Every structure is written in structure tokens, then in C-alpha cells.
Amino acid sequence: MKFGVIGAGQMGGGIAQVAAQSGFDVTVQDVQQEYLDRGRAVIEKSLNKLHEKGKLSDAPADVLARITFTTHMQDFADCDLVVEAIVENQAVKNALFEQLGGIVKPSGILASNTSSIPITALASASGRPDRFIGMHFMNPVPLMALVEVIRGYATSDETAQFVTGIAEQMGKTPLTCNDFPGFVSNRILMPMLNEAIQCVMEGVAEPEAIDGIMKLGMNHPMGPLTLADFIGLDTCLSIMEVLHMGLGDDKYRPSPLLRKMVQAGLLGRKSGEGFYKY
Ligand SMILES: CC(=O)CC(=O)SCCNC(=O)CCNC(=O)[C@H](O)C(C)(C)COP(=O)(O)OP(=O)(O)OC[C@H]1O[C@@H](n2cnc3c(N)ncnc32)[C@H](O)[C@@H]1OP(=O)(O)O
Numbered sequence: 001m002k003f004g005v006i007g008a009g010q011m012g013g014g015i016a017q018v019a020a021q022s023g024f025d026v027t028v029q030d031v032q033q034e035y036l037d038r039g040r041a042v043i044e045k046s047l048n049k050l051h052e053k054g055k056l057s058d059a060p061a062d063v064l065a066r067i068t069f070t071t072h073m074q075d076f077a078d079c080d081l082v083v084e085a086i087v088e089n090q091a092v093k094n095a096l097f098e099q100l101g102g103i104v105k106p107s108g109i110l111a112s113n114t115s116s117i118p119i120t121a122l123a124s125a126s127g128r129p130d131r132f133i134g135m136h137f138m139n140p141v142p143l144m145a146l147v148e149v150i151r152g153y154a155t156s157d158e159t160a161q162f163v164t165g166i167a168e169q170m171g172k173t174p175l176t177c178n179d180f181p182g183f184v185s186n187r188i189l190m191p192m193l194n195e196a197i198q199c200v201m202e203g204v205a206e207p208e209a210i211d212g213i214m215k216l217g218m219n220h221p222m223g224p225l226t227l228a229d230f231i232g233l234d235t236c237l238s239i240m241e242v243l244h245m246g247l248g249d250d251k252y253r254p255s256p257l258l259r260k261m262v263q264a265g266l267l268g269r270k271s272g273e274g275f276y277k278y
């Protein structure tokens with residue numbers, strides 16, 4: 001089984017790592033060598049940590065050796081499964097899948113790790129809608145148990161079974177839902193994060209208090225503002241926009257503060273500052 005991953009950011013890197021830990025040969029592509037180098041370093045650090053804690057029996061170097069890093073999309077030609085994890089933008093993903101559909105062998109299955117964008121639309125762009133599916137990993141991929149599997153309008157039963165089996169081989173629990181904006185995970189999670197941001201904007205409480213209340217009061221592992229910073233505020237805004245437009249209800253309106261912070265380049269952990277400094 002040859003496993004492809006597009007994008008060496010926080011999600012692509014995590015997906016590639018867990019695929020390699022599961023014994024698959026993995027090819028990771030990104031647009032610039034610099035991003036591949038950064039992704040490789042993050043994977044190496046995570047593997048070392050898991051190994052030190054006894055959660056990874058293979059030597060980290062052996063796992064890393066199963067991953068090939070490339071800037072060439074053509075290297076996906078003989079992949080059995082390619083999972084896309086690039087920026088949360090429908091136009092950019094559509095263009096990528098149009099290209100990828102002409103590269104990967106006809107029997108290859110294409111999947112998107114999108115947080116919210118309609119799987120059916122991306123499937124149409126790929127030119128192989130029956131062999132297209134949503135394979136939504138959670139962040140941080142090496143630690144989170146869930147893969148949300150989203151079937152598009154034309155996804156075949158064989159494709160759904162194949163991807164469910166791969167998720168299980170990766171040690172994850174696949175749970176299936178249908179193709180609605182934000183699916184299940186982000187339709188429920190993201191309005192909560194957006195509301196926490198609205199609380200900051202309205203001066204309801206300081207960020208530390210909002211996070212503390214949700215951590216101590218609701219037993220959430222991370223407060224909503226810490227989690228928004230962790231996901232990336234640009235990604236949170238894109239998801240809210242998909243929910244707002246796709247469901248047509250103003251209850252999904254992105255907080256103006258979220259929009260302003262993204263405009264200011266405050267993207268959370270990945271840019272060094274969001275609701276907190278890193
Ligand atoms: C936006 C979308 O489309 C969908 C999404 O993904 S939404 C986001 C979903 N994710 C969440 O909600 C995550 C919420 N947070 C959590 O569940 C937890 O905080 C967590 C699992 C991330 C961390 O676990 P924790 O119990 O808080 O403990 P914490 O001490 O912070 O971390 C546990 C250990 O794992 C390590 N760790 C963290 N990330 C790691 C990684 N990627 N690889 C290896 N180890 C890692 C930590 O360094 C830490 O190690 P030590 O014990 O040596 O310090």
C-alpha cells in the first residue's frame with residue numbers, strides 16, 4: 001500500500017507520521033522544500049517523544065525512513081491512497097484535485113482532510129467522484145483517536161470500506177457521517193470557539209478566565225481560545241465562513257474579532273501569536 005499526503009503542515013505531517021508508524025510507505029508533497037524540512041523536523045521530534053515514552057516500539061529513524069519528501073506531484077502516480085491536507089480554501093483545493101485526478105493511477109483513492117468544505121464539490125473536481133472521500137483526522141494526529149469519514153454524493157461503498165480499513169490499521173476509530181457543512185465535528189465545535197472569541201470581544205472575561213472556566217468547569221482538555229490558537233485562527237475563520245454560507249443561518253456568523261485577528265496576521269500558535277504569545 002503506497003500512501004500519499006499533500007501538505008507538510010501540522011495535519012499533513014501528522015497524517016504522514018501515523019501512516020509511517022503503521023508500516024505504510026509514505027510520500028509527502030509540499031510546494032517548497034523549506035516546508036518539507038520543517039515538517040520532517042516536527043515528525044522527528046514527535047517520533048522521538050513517543051519512543052522515549054514507550055509508545056512507539058520501532059526506532060524513530062526506521063519510521064522516518066518510510067517517508068519520502070518531495071515537491072513533485074507526479075510522485076503520487078502509483079499511490080493507492082492520497083490524503084490532501086493543504087490550506088482550507090475551496091478554490092485552492094479544487095485546483096489541486098483537478099490536477100491530482102490526472103496524475104494518480106485510475107484505481108487510486110483520493111481523500112481530503114478538509115475541516116468543512118463540501119466533499120461532493122471536491123470529488124467532482126477530481127474527476128473520480130466514486131473514489132473520493134473525506135478522511136478527517138483530528139489535531140494532534142498522533143494522539144487523537146478519531147477519523148471522521150465523510151461520504152460524498154457519489155462515494156462508492158468500496159471506497160468507504162477501504163478508507164475505514166486504513167483508518168483502523170492506523171490505530172484510529174473511524175466514524176462516518178454525511179456531507180453537510182462542517183460535518184459533525186466542526187458544526188458542533190467551531191460555534192463554541194467562535195462564541196468564546198465573541199466573549200473576548202464583548203469583554204465578558206479575559207482569555208485566561210474564559211479558558212479556565214471551560215477547562216475546570218466542563219473538563220475540556222484545552223480552553224476554547226487555546227484550542228483556536230492551536231488549530232489556527234485562519235482555519236477557524238474559514239470553517240465559520242463555510243458554516244455561515246453553507247447553512248445560511250446568522251448564528252454561524254464569524255466573530256468580527258476573529259476576522260480582525262486573521263487580517264492582522266495573528267493566526268495563533270503557527271504565527272507566534274493569537275489569543276496568547278508562543
Ligand atoms: C479543526 C478540525 O478540523 C478538527 C480538529 O482537529 S479540532 C481539534 C481537536 N483536538 C482537540 O480538541 C485537542 C484537545 N486537547 C487535548 O486533547 C489534549 O490537550 C492533548 C491530547 C493535545 C494533549 O494531552 P494532555 O493530556 O493535555 O497532556 P499534555 O501534557 O499537554 O500532553 C501529553 C504529552 O503528549 C505530548 N505531545 C503533544 N503533542 C504531541 C505530538 N504531536 N506527538 C507526540 N507527543 C505529543 C506532550 O508533549 C506531552 O508530553 P509530556 O507528557 O512528556 O509532557
Ligand SMILES: NC(=O)C1=CN([C@@H]2O[C@H](COP(=O)(O)OP(=O)(O)OC[C@H]3O[C@@H](n4cnc5c(N)ncnc54)[C@H](OP(=O)(O)O)[C@@H]3O)[C@@H](O)[C@H]2O)C=CC1
Nearest residue numbers: 007008009010011030031035085086087088114115139231
Ligand atoms: N489545524 C487543525 O487543527 C486541523 C486542520 N484540518 C484541515 O487540514 C488542512 C491543513 O490544515 P493545517 O495542517 O492546519 O494547515 P497548515 O497551514 O499547517 O499546513 C498546510 C500546508 O499545505 C501547504 N500547501 C498550501 N497549498 C498547497 C498546495 N497547492 N500544494 C501543496 N501544499 C500546499 C502549505 O504551504 P504554505 O505555507 O505555503 O501555504 C502548508 O505547508 C486544512 O484543510 C484544515 O482545515 C483538519 C483537522 C484539524
